[in-house]
Amino acid sequence: MEISSKSMEKAICFIVFSFLLVSANTLVESHQEGYISGVISKKGLDFAKDLLIEKAVSSIFPLHLPDIEKSVKIPLIGKVNLGLSDIVIYSVDFPSSSVETGDSGIVLVASGATANLRMKWKYSYKSWVFTISDHGTANVEVLGMVVELNAAIINEEGTLKLFLLDHGCHVKDISIDVDGGASWLYQGIVDAFQGKLVSAVEDAITKNIQKGIIKLDSKLQSIPKQLQVNSVVALNVTFVDDPLLTNSSVELEINGLFNEADEISVSNYYRKRSQNFLSGNGLANMVEISLHEKVFESAASVYFNGGYMHWTVDQIPESLMNTDGWRYIIPQLYERYPDDDMNLHMIVTSPPIIRIADHDINTAIYADLIFEVLNSDEVVPVACISLVINASCSAEMHRNNLAGRIRLIDFTAALAWSNIGNLYMQLVQAAISTILKTFFMPYLNLHLRDGFPLPLPHGFTLQNAEIIILDSRVMVRSDLSYKDRYDLSSRY
C-alpha cells in the first residue's frame, strides 16, 4: 500500500514535471530538427540490458548489509542475545531478465534471481552466574528474487535525463545453513532473523538501484554536447526532442551538424573511441544510425568557411608546371612567357553541395582554377577558369568511422577572365581533366579516408556494419560490441 502510493506520487510528479518541460520547450523554441537519428532495436536494447545488469552486478556486489541483533526466548534456555554480523551478499545470479519500452518508459525486470550471503552469528545468555556464548558462520541462499525498475528518459536542454518512476526487489524464499552451534541455534536464527534478512536484502538492492540510476543519470548529463572530430570540425551531438519509445525500439535524435571546433567547449570525451546512434524497426541489427545529407554539407561548409578549401596544385605532370607544356593548349601564354615556371591554384568558391539519392551521394563543387606565371621573380596571375565539378561519393565504415571515397563524374569549365587572350577551352578541358584526376580527387580522397566517428557511447564498437544510401540519408545498420575494460562505474 505504502509503496504503491509512493510510486504513484513519483509518477504524478514526473508527469507534471515533464508537462512543464514540454510546454516550456514549445513556448520558448520551435521544434528543432535532428539531422542524425539513431534507433536502438529490440536486439540492441537486450544487448544494453544484459550489459547493464552485468555492470551493475560487478559494481554492487559484494554488498555489505548492516548487522542485526535481537533478544529471543529459547525454550529450556531462556532469554538469548542473538546477533548477525559481517553479512555480505557475495554473489547474485540473474538467469532471466527482460526489457520493455513504451509509453510508460523503460521497464526492466529480472526474475528468478538467486543470491548467496555469508555471515557470522553469535549468541550469549546467562545460566546461573555464567555467561555462555558461542559464535560461528552461516551461509544463506536467497531464492526467487524479482528485481524491477521502471525509468523514464527525457530530453532536458539537449541532454538526456533519466528518472526512476518505480522500483523494487522482492525475495520469495530464503534458506539458512548454520555451521556449528548448539542444536537449538538453527531454529532460533531462522525464527529471529529470516524476516529481517529478507527485508535487509530487499532494502539493500532497492537502495542500490536508486544509486545506480542517479549515477547513470549523471553520466548522461556529463556527455558533452560537442564531439570534436579534429582541429577544424566538431559534431553537435546535442539531443533534440525526447527519445521516442515504441514497444520495439528507442529512437534518439541529435542535432548532428558540424560546427567549427572550439577548443574550449569541446572535450576529449569521445576521442579514444568514437560513438554512434542509428534506427530500425523490426531491425535485425542492434542499431541503425541515419545521417541526413545536411550533416555532410555542414562539414563541407565548416571547412569552406574556415578557409581550408584552396590548394596549390602539385603532383601533376611536370610539363603542366611550365608554360612550355601549355604551348599548344594556350599559345598566347607561351608567346608572352616562354619557358616560365607556373603555379596553379584551386580555390573552391562556395560550400560544396551534397545530394543523396538512392545508392548515390552526389556532390557539386564550384571552384576557380587560377594560372600564375613566375616571371623574373614576379608572380603574375594570367587566367582563371571557373569549374563546376560533379563527383560521386561512396561511403564505407572503418571501425566506428564513416569514411568516403570520391570519384569524378564530369565537370564543366568556363573562362572567367584572362590576360592572355582567349583560350581554346576544348583543349584546356583535357588538361584540367588531368589535373582533377591526378591531383584534386586523390587529394580529397586522402582526407575523406579518415572520415569522422559516428556518435556512439564510449566503449562501443560497430560490428558488421552495413551502409544503405537512400533518399537524402546515409544509414548505417550494425551490431555493437563492447570493450570490457571500459568501466561503467567511472565513465559512460
Ligand SMILES: *[C@@H]1O[C@H](CO)[C@@H](O)[C@H](O)[C@H]1NC(C)=O
Ligand atoms: C507494438 O505496437 C504495435 C502497434 O503500435 C502493435 O501492432 C504490435 O503488436 C506491438 N508489438 C508488441 C510486441 O507488443
Ligand SMILES: *[C@@H]1O[C@H](CO)[C@@H](O)[C@H](O)[C@H]1NC(C)=O
Ligand atoms: C547544437 O544543437 C542544438 C540543438 O539543435 C542547438 O540549439 C545549438 O545551437 C547547436 N550548437 C551550435 C554550436 O550550433
Ligand SMILES: *[C@@H]1O[C@H](CO)[C@@H](O)[C@H](O)[C@H]1NC(C)=O
Ligand atoms: C552530376 O552527375 C549525375 C550523374 O551523371 C547527374 O545525375 C547530375 O545531374 C549531375 N549534376 C550536375 C550538377 O551536373
